[in-house]
Amino acid sequence: MTTTDTTSPVHAATDLPTVGHWIDGADYPSRSGRTADVYDPALGVVTKRVALADGAEIEAAIASAHAAFPAWRDTSLAKRQTVLFKFRELLDARKGELAEIITGEHGKVVSDALGEISRGQEVVEFATGLAHHLKGEFSEQVSTGIDVYSIRQPLGVVGIISPFNFPAMVPSWFFPIAIAAGNTVVLKPSEKDPSAANWLAALWKEAGLPDGVFTVLHGDKEAVDGLLTHRHVKAISFVGSTPIARYVYETGTRNGKRVQALGGAKNHMLVLPDADLDLVADAAINAGFGSAGERCMAISVVVAVEPIADPLIEKITERIATLRTGDGRRGCDMGPLVTRVHRDKVASYIDIAIEDGATVVVDGRDVVPDGDANGFWLGPTLIDGVPITSRVYTEEIFGPVLSIVRVPSYADGVELINDGAFGNGTAIFTNDGGAARRFQNEIQVGMVGVNVPIPVPVATFSFGGWKDSLFGDTKAHGAEGVRFYTQQKAITSRWLDPSHGGINLGFPQHD
Known part of the structure; x- marks a missing residue:
């Protein structure tokens, strides 16, 4: 949530576009006077700026969503689904545009950007069938002439605070379900790669979503705190580092919000001696270096049960030598990191490893990129x-x-993993079914892969970890996502006289 205030005369003299908010179904130019630089990480240059909201703009965004809620709540499920289906079709047809935007601001290669859009689209598709998941229960004649039934209703305005590493997929874990359930959404994307959010907002409008149902509020900590404390915001969904996730959870709940705050990770891959080491080496490369390792589900530790470490390291090293790091628009395997500051922080861990007695087998600081020398x-x-x-x-x-x-x-290996502070994702690689079954039972981690290095569940299941990787009781998407964005109401009913609606021989229709 930290940003650089770029309102100095030096910055003001340059002629760069500014990404503004999206409020009331249209671009909303900021008047706060505060902006942050947005870089092209492969070039190492500022390409635009993003507005940082002040109190008035925070209020305007939430007020718009609050005003739009009653009508959207009362819109039939059939009509909501029509908008969801249209949004899905538009996204499928034009996802290439969005991928280029993501690559230009985040740096991940275009194929990886397309992959994150497709995974987000899974949740959109899940939400098109939300009517099934919103069904309540009914008990007839619980007492003489009395029936009891339950319904699920939306909460109101919900806030989504998303990270830089998945500017399309992570918001898509939340807003399709929130909107399909009848809520209105205020999305606060990362200021490092803000443009995807506005692109999605415009697509929602094209799909027929009423103004105010989907709002984009750009900003820094001030915008985050505004969502966490505003009386009209009923729930918060957050994905980011563990310290900030804890802050979001504690601040939001203290202000009466529902909060699901997904935090950080340190994901392990346990490799048993019977595993196929070629498969393991491929998986370690894919899960460790995809998206330049900027994934909460990335494998960052390979736990090798001896005596396989040496041959496995040899195979991984051979594969690293074939990777091409460079501009994601050039067909490279791995792109840059998102900012220079972040790149330097990650590189500093290599020095720490050397100081702590580890052996640097491959040093990424020596890479010769296929891209501009100023890239990160x-x-x-x-x-x-x-x-x-x-x-x-x-x-x-x-x-x-x-x-x-x-x-x-x-x-x-299991003890090592279970002793860690995080419990987001893990994997075991083995050809022993008994060992795999034992692992999935004994491991204290929320998402487990068996010969699958990045065990992100499909949208019909829910995403989230254990321990310091999740704050709150509810995970993202799937059945838990539906419960998070709705509240149950139980109704006890008695009718003393029957009623008649008259004669109508027409085929019944939904509207």
Whole structure:
């Protein structure tokens, strides 16, 4: 949530576009006087600025969503679904445009950007069938002449605070279900790559969504705090680092909000001696270096049960040598990191590893990129013998740094993983079905892969971890997402006289 205030005369003299808010179904130019730089990470240059909301703009965004809620709540499920289906078709037809926007501001390669859009689209498709998940229960004649039934109703205005690493997918975990359930949404995207949010807002309008139902509020901590404390915001969905997730959860709940705050991770891949090491090496590369390691589900630690560490390291090293790091628009395998500050922070862990006695097998600082020299480059990095007391092991690095930790047995590997502060995702690689079944039972992690390195569940299931990886009781999308964005109402009913609606031989229709 930290930003750089770029209102100095030097910045003001340059002629760059500014990404404004989206309020009342239209671009809303900011008057706050505060902006943040938005970079093209592959070029290392500022390409635009994003508005940082002040109190008046925060109020305007929430007021618009609040005003739109009653009509959208009372819109039939059939009509809401029509808008969802139209949005889905437009997104499918034009996702290439969105992918280019993401690559230009985040830096991930275009194919990876398309992948995140497709995973977000899964939730849109799930939400098109939300009428099924909103069905209540009914008990007839619980007492003489009395029936009891339940219904699920929307909450009102809900806030979504999303991170930089998935500017399309992570918001899409939340807003399709929130909107389909009858809520109105205020999205606060990352100021590092803000344009995807406005593109999605315009697509919603084209799909027929009424003005005010989907609002984009750009900003920094001031905007976040505005959502967390405003009386009209009923729920908050957040994805980001663990310290901020904890802050969001504590502040939001203290102000009477429902909060689901997904935090950080340190994901392990446990490799047993019977595993196919070629499969493991491929998986470690894909899960460790995809999106330059800027994924909360990235594998950052390979736990190798001896004696396989040495041959596995050899295979991973061979594969790293074939990777091409560079501009994501050039067909490279891995792009830059999102900012220079973040790149330098990730690179600093390599020095820490050396100081702590680890062996740097492949040093990403030596990479020769296929891109502009000013880009925020750090190549795939492989470190062996990382002490579990080192910050390289204990902290979420969020970059292309893959650590190898050697253990003598399966039991030692499970103990190591379970002792960690995080519990987001993990994986086991083995050909032993009994070991895999035992692992999924014993491991204290929310999402588990069996020979699958990035176990992100499909949209019909729910996404979220354990321990310091999730604050709140409800995970994202799936059945838990539906429950989060609705509240149940129980109705006890008695009718003393029957009523008749008259004669109508026409086929009954939904409207």
